Amino acid sequence: MIYFSDDAILKGLKEKRADSIRYLYREYFPLAKSIVEKNSGTYEDAEDVFQDGIIVLYQKILSGPLTLNCSLKTFFFSICRNIWMQRLDRKWRLLYQDDLVSESIEDYDAIPIEINEEKLEKTRLYQLHFLSLPADCQKILKMFLSRASLKEISECMGFKDVSYAKTRKYLCKNMLRKKILKDPRYKMFLHYE
């Protein structure tokens, strides 16, 4: 079995290498699973927390050189624990509409890591729905969001003119919004006034 050092994992993750992600999954997923399952979560919750944990770690790597005072495993454990506890806290508050949960986030924030848990969950939800769109829709939206011109998009997709590219963009975006709005998991993010 190949062993990855902490530095090798961080380097591999920065490059989004599949072997590093696989290694992380094999070695670190049990950690996320134990945190979640010991705290009233399911296997699926653990998978979500693990995904979010990797995204947080990746963002930390991108935001500058990561100096760890502990092992990467301990650091990752803290990230996952932090995410799950914040999530539990938010869901309880949503359920009971009050401050029944007296424990503050700092209580389980052993290694202080700045995490916007709600944004992480939203990001995951939006990205999952985006990835469930038809391939051509994904391609059009990706090109629009990377600021490609309508002419470039039309040529790349083989559309007859730029106005059709524009219409397709609106349709694809609308399809994505509807999918998300219909998702029951989105309900907790609704801001109807």
Add this chain to the structure above:
Amino acid sequence: MSDREKFPELIDRFNNGELKGDELTAFLSILKTNPRLREEVRLDSELNEILANGDILELRQKILLIQKRRKRRKGPDLHFFLLAASLLLLIGIETFLFTNNTNHSPSKNSILIPRHQQQSKQVPVSGKVERPVIAMKSVKKGKRILDLKTEKRLAANFRENPSFENMIGSTRYAGNFRMDAPIIGYRFSETAEIRFEWILDGQTEIELKVMDNTGINIHESGLLSKNKYSLPPGTLKRGIYYFKVMQNDEIIFFGKFFVK
């Protein structure tokens, strides 16, 4: 095109800062009165921000792919298989014990009633203990314990009586009655005492009739007030026997045993 049909385009253009002048004023006034539209505009703006980060999207895609592959490799929950295997093992053991019990010779071991059943018999008869009435179909009729060759050799005495076979276990009794011994299909040795034991609530009396496989009455017990009865060793020849437990001329149990 109505405003509603134009919403997807308007939302997109609004968030990209492309709406100007009257178009912008009109859209803003609709926004003020339409909370659902406001929500869509907010969602669209968040989508623009989140999906613009292609790196995170690419990473997510890779994680999902790995998760999916691992799940596929892992297959269904191992715990489920362990539970199913344990259940199958238990059923197997029970079947083995049951068939073994029907085949063992009573001459070597005269205890006909399992210990737990003997204990249950100590419950006062007057106390109404709920026991289910045995439905005919649910009663296990025991394994066919004689192979064809043996049956031929033993000839007529061991031929099953089809009419009686269909009645085995039947009971129309509304109260609580349970036949503890002999269990259906029990094999007594020719030299063993044929013991009958049962549980019946109240002080009611029953009658026991033993028939051979041709339907001829071999033995009638008369009215019995105790909950056990026995035939001395040597009373019955080798063969299949059927017995019925009667109460007020009504059959409340029909059983079968072998003497070999």
